[in-house]
């Protein structure tokens with residue numbers, strides 16, 4: 376049983392121990408249960424975070440699943456609750472329910488190439504999968520990270536990306552949508568990086584996270600490069616309330632995104648991605 | 654340095670012309686040359702006659718546009734395996750952007766006028782080259798449209814929840 380698992384509907388208080396401003400609208404906070412209790416999660420899962428007096432939202436866990444000392448979340452301020460979380464300071468308390476949802480199937484990629492494709496703040500939910508893969512690096516052939524951001528200044532975890540680039544056992548390629556000539560890297564859409572990456576399409580597992588339009592195009596490109604649709608996984612976002620499959624708020628066709636997802640196999644959701652009405 | 658008569662295999666190996674029929678490729682070679690550009694050199698300049706296109710063999714170029722009073726804006730970068738320049742195939746044959754080498758760049762360049770002449774007299778060559786250019790242009794257009802959506806911005810085109818509200 377983990378810190379937040381006693382009653383899935385009751386938020387458990389967690390204290391903020393560290394805050395790092397990643398971008399003007401994005402912060403990473405490290406939290407831990409106020410009354411010490413273990414918290415374990417699998418890469419890809421999320422927590423429902425409460426900003427007391429404001430509301431509760433789903434936020435993926437962006438830290439290392441192998442590090443039981445803290446829970447890490449990276450939040451972009453877009454509305455009432457995420458802005459309230461953005462304003463919190465070290466020592467304050469947030470409510471946590473979770474972890475919820477399906478994980479990235481990292482271990483299913485053992486023996487194969489693993490490709491992570493992220494866009495914007497979508498790198499946060501993928502980072503735990505990379506930590507997991509790096510902890511078991513010898514079990515994979517290539518590990519590839521492809522990341523698309525808006526501009527060089529909008530790159531999430533920029534210093535960490537530089538460190539990943541320096542590793543010989545990791546292929547990291549980054550592109551931005553716009554840049555001035557001081558930027559020495561790639562400019563263009565993230566799908567272009569797929570054409571340049573070296574991987575064995577018959578033995579590659581791909582995880583994709585970013586805005587839904589980006590994920591649709593990336594999944595199509597990956598399939599176009601020969602990766603089977605059942606080896607491509609996407610992390611979906613829908614408005615949620617309970618987070619644990621009770622209320623139906625996040626229903627998407629036959630699925631509840633909170634409990635059947637957020638990580639879905641592409642072949643299972645491809646028909647839904649093109650239905651505008653749901 | 655690759656001599657002109659050795660360019661055939663290099664063209665065959667480049668993704669843009671991969672799989673092209675040998676007879677058509679031989680026609681291409683007659684309009685091709687091996688070139689290199691140092692970092693900072695321009696392959697094309699906006700508004701100038703577009704006499705050439707380039708298969709990039711090594712290095713990176715930036716497709717950019719000059720913005721008065723600001724630093725130029727890079728629209729796209731292209732590298733090994735890419736092709737740059739399509740204005741040579743579309744009237745009035747003038748470049749629409751600057752293309753600048755951001756590193757040492759090695760290319761096979763093609764004389765547009767020479768190739769247009771051959772494409773006019775040999776429709777099989779014309780169709781083959783057009784098909785390959787249209788495919789590339791369709792990819793670039795799709796990419797440019799996605800970039801326009803500003804998907805990673807504060808108000809992404811993806812606003813499904815905005816539509817719900």
Ligand SMILES: Cc1cc2nc3c(=O)[nH]c(=O)nc-3n(C[C@H](O)[C@H](O)[C@H](O)COP(=O)(O)OP(=O)(O)OC[C@H]3O[C@@H](n4cnc5c(N)ncnc54)[C@H](O)[C@@H]3O)c2cc1C
Pocket residue numbers: 421430432433434435436449450451452453454455456457458496499500611612613614615637809812813814815
């Ligand atoms: C499983 C899951 C995991 C998630 N993980 C993360 C995460 O790790 N980090 C993170 O920052 N967010 C994450 N989100 C998104 C986050 O839950 C939403 O941004 C949040 O619910 C918005 O609530 P709000 O009250 O702040 O804004 P609201 O008042 O609900 O919305 C304000 C404005 O923001 C827009 N908006 C809402 N959601 C998004 C979104 N996802 N992207 C862009 N614009 C949006 C709305 O259209 C509206 O215009 C996740 C969502 C899900 C379902």
